[in-house]
Amino acid sequence: MAFDAIETPFGKVDKIIGGSATYVAYAASNFVTPVQQISIVGYDFPKEEMDSLKKRGIEMDGVEVVPDKKSFFWSGKYHIDMNTRDTLVTDLNVLADFNPVVPDSYQGADFLMLGNLSPNIQLSVIDQLKKRPKLIVMDTMNFWMDIAMDDLKAVIKKVDVLLVNDGEARQLSGEVSLVKAAKAILDMGPKFLIIKKGEHGALLFHENHVFFAPALPLEEVFDPTGAGDTFAGGFIGYLAKTKDISFDNMKTAIIVGSAMASFCVEKFGPNRLKEISKSDIDARLEEFVELVNFDIDLV
Amino acid sequence: MAFDAIETPFGKVDKIIGGSATYVAYAASNFVTPVQQISIVGYDFPKEEMDSLKKRGIEMDGVEVVPDKKSFFWSGKYHIDMNTRDTLVTDLNVLADFNPVVPDSYQGADFLMLGNLSPNIQLSVIDQLKKRPKLIVMDTMNFWMDIAMDDLKAVIKKVDVLLVNDGEARQLSGEVSLVKAAKAILDMGPKFLIIKKGEHGALLFHENHVFFAPALPLEEVFDPTGAGDTFAGGFIGYLAKTKDISFDNMKTAIIVGSAMASFCVEKFGPNRLKEISKSDIDARLEEFVELVNFDIDLV
Numbered sequence: 001m002a003f004d005a006i007e008t009p010f011g012k013v014d015k016i017i018g019g020s021a022t023y024v025a026y027a028a029s030n031f032v033t034p035v036q037q038i039s040i041v042g043y044d045f046p047k048e049e050m051d052s053l054k055k056r057g058i059e060m061d062g063v064e065v066v067p068d069k070k071s072f073f074w075s076g077k078y079h080i081d082m083n084t085r086d087t088l089v090t091d092l093n094v095l096a097d098f099n100p101v102v103p104d105s106y107q108g109a110d111f112l113m114l115g116n117l118s119p120n121i122q123l124s125v126i127d128q129l130k131k132r133p134k135l136i137v138m139d140t141m142n143f144w145m146d147i148a149m150d151d152l153k154a155v156i157k158k159v160d161v162l163l164v165n166d167g168e169a170r171q172l173s174g175e176v177s178l179v180k181a182a183k184a185i186l187d188m189g190p191k192f193l194i195i196k197k198g199e200h201g202a203l204l205f206h207e208n209h210v211f212f213a214p215a216l217p218l219e220e221v222f223d224p225t226g227a228g229d230t231f232a233g234g235f236i237g238y239l240a241k242t243k244d245i246s247f248d249n250m251k252t253a254i255i256v257g258s259a260m261a262s263f264c265v266e267k268f269g270p271n272r273l274k275e276i277s278k279s280d281i282d283a284r285l286e287e288f289v290e291l292v293n294f295d296i297d298l299v
Numbered sequence: 300m301a302f303d304a305i306e307t308p309f310g311k312v313d314k315i316i317g318g319s320a321t322y323v324a325y326a327a328s329n330f331v332t333p334v335q336q337i338s339i340v341g342y343d344f345p346k347e348e349m350d351s352l353k354k355r356g357i358e359m360d361g362v363e364v365v366p367d368k369k370s371f372f373w374s375g376k377y378h379i380d381m382n383t384r385d386t387l388v389t390d391l392n393v394l395a396d397f398n399p400v401v402p403d404s405y406q407g408a409d410f411l412m413l414g415n416l417s418p419n420i421q422l423s424v425i426d427q428l429k430k431r432p433k434l435i436v437m438d439t440m441n442f443w444m445d446i447a448m449d450d451l452k453a454v455i456k457k458v459d460v461l462l463v464n465d466g467e468a469r470q471l472s473g474e475v476s477l478v479k480a481a482k483a484i485l486d487m488g489p490k491f492l493i494i495k496k497g498e499h500g501a502l503l504f505h506e507n508h509v510f511f512a513p514a515l516p517l518e519e520v521f522d523p524t525g526a527g528d529t530f531a532g533g534f535i536g537y538l539a540k541t542k543d544i545s546f547d548n549m550k551t552a553i554i555v556g557s558a559m560a561s562f563c564v565e566k567f568g569p570n571r572l573k574e575i576s577k578s579d580i581d582a583r584l585e586e587f588v589e590l591v592n593f594d595i596d597l598v
Contacts, residue, residue, distance in 0.1 A: 019573070060566050078329055080475065081475065111454040119428070150531070156589055176379065177517070177518055177519060177520075179517060180518055180519075195498070200499040200500075201499075201500075201513070203516060205412075209589070210516055210590060211300070211589075211590060211593070212516070212590050212591055212594075214472050214500070214511040214513065217477055217478050217502060217509055218380055218478060218481055219476055219478040220476055220479075221476075230461075240479040241393070248593075248594070251592075251593040251594075252594055254593075255593055255595065274332065277559065285595055288595075289595055290508070291509060291510060291511050292511055292591045293549075294510070294512075294550040294551050294553075295547065295550075295551055296551055296584055296587075296588055
């Protein structure tokens with residue numbers, strides 16, 4: 001949970017709440033409650049944002065509030081194509097000393113989503129859980145591959161689903177072909193691999209199977225910040241709701257994740273996610289069915 | 300119809316047959332015959348390649364053979380990611396004076412595919428047809444947008460389906476968003492627009508509808524040369540076979556085109572297209588169904 005300053009070709013905001021956990025929670029809470037949050041914020045994190053999350057069924061027992069430090073702050077500027085961005089500022093603040101403590105009330109959780117953070121912090125949460133969750137989903141990024149590859153691989157070995165983007169899949173595996181990269185990564189431990197390709201959709205790999213979910217073609221992508229986390233939140237939220245972790249159900253969960261991400265990018269930060277209703281989500285899922293459904297006659 | 304010299308990270312060939320018309324014909328002839336070819340070649344175009352095409356039901360009455368000139372020759376080298384290439388040599392040869400003449404035996408054709416060539420040549424073929432085909436599909440490229448935009452727009456106005464890649468859609472429309480680009484291009488005349496995104500699949504736009512066909516994730520893309528033409532040949536071949544030019548049938552036709560393109564890239568030039576059987580095509584279409592099919596429960 002953090003503050004972001006974001007500049008896109010369509011506008012800018014100087015300070016808006018963000019952070020993986022915020023986006024995951026907003027997305028997942030459409031499908032399942034409670035969402036039991038683990039994070040750290042400073043004295044400056046607004047009470048009304050905390051209340052807004054609580055109202056949606058997000059529990060805050062695992063969110064440490066540090067009274068004399070500021071929340072994590074990230075500032076970035078997107079290029080005209082919205083696929084690339086420059087990081088302008090990264091102020092770790094409270095995150096520099098983050099040692100997450102899993103509250104007793106969180107023990108027994110069946111679904112664990114590890115947002116993108118240092119592999120050691122991710123591992124610490126896994127290790128604190130007395131009963132292994134039914135499903136552990138892990139997000140990460142190239143930064144950890146650059147500076148902590150061994151630690152990262154140790155965590156990857158312990159999770160069920162790994163989420164990376166296409167460049168990260170190539171970096172992690174050393175393979176250019178995404179199909180070969182997927183095989184190499186599945187050999188590292190996870191049973192499922194999701195490769196996110198931004199506006200080009202996402203691929204789900206499992207054993208020798210592959211499933212593809214497109215991104216919805218949008219007239220305008222206003223702000224991509226948090227889209228990947230929102231995707232992850234929709235994905236694990238849907239799985240937690242349906243309690244079905246089969247490959248077939250994960251296909252649907254990926255479509256749900258894509259639908260949630262398509263909302264996220266429509267406004268700055270999590271603003272659009274705060275507005276949408278179940279009927280908005282249903283309507284968008286119907287759009288995905290329209291987008292990919294076809295009748296096939298064999299030749 | 301032409302000769303290509305191709306270098307990819309996986310190997311090179313000094314001289315192999317190629318050209319839009321060759322790929323379109325090989326792909327389409329799996330679905331419908333005769334395919335009535337219009338092209339121009341030199342004295343050097345091999346008789347066995349002509350025979351190979353004829354054996355598949357491709358008529359050559361419209362292919363001019365120039366006895367004292369060489370066939371068009373293109374040479375290119377692909378980069379490591381296979382998405383970009385450098386053109387090393389372009390020898391127009393016979394193509395410099397190409398004035399296609401539509402044979403009488405071709406009159407009355409219901410489906411016309413205009414491969415990527417000068418807009419004036421494309422227009423000349425349309426104008427020579429005494430009865431307008433039921434469906435005219437047109438391919439083009441950024442080169443013609445650079446040097447002959449007005450001529451190009453005049454032809455675009457007369458066709459039913461326009462095929463371009465994502466960069467070309469942006470150049471033609473002046474819009475960055477592909478959804479906005481599609482709207483602008485549909486306003487130029489064509490009822491359908493296909494935006495090809497290479498390894499990221501293809502989008503079909505019609506009125507306010509959009510359909511997405513993924514590319515099959517392949518372990519190795521050996522040589523992308525001709526993949527776009529093969530896609531077009533599969534697309535129009537399937538439509539000609541089914542005689543159904545509805546949006547719904549075009550969805551299936553795009554999947555068929557994607558399946559044909561996925562074969563094309565497996566070997567140099569059209570080599571793989573020469574080998575495949577109907578059962579290979581059926582098996583690959585099943586892979587596409589697996590790739591995108593999902594069950595949806597509304598939330």
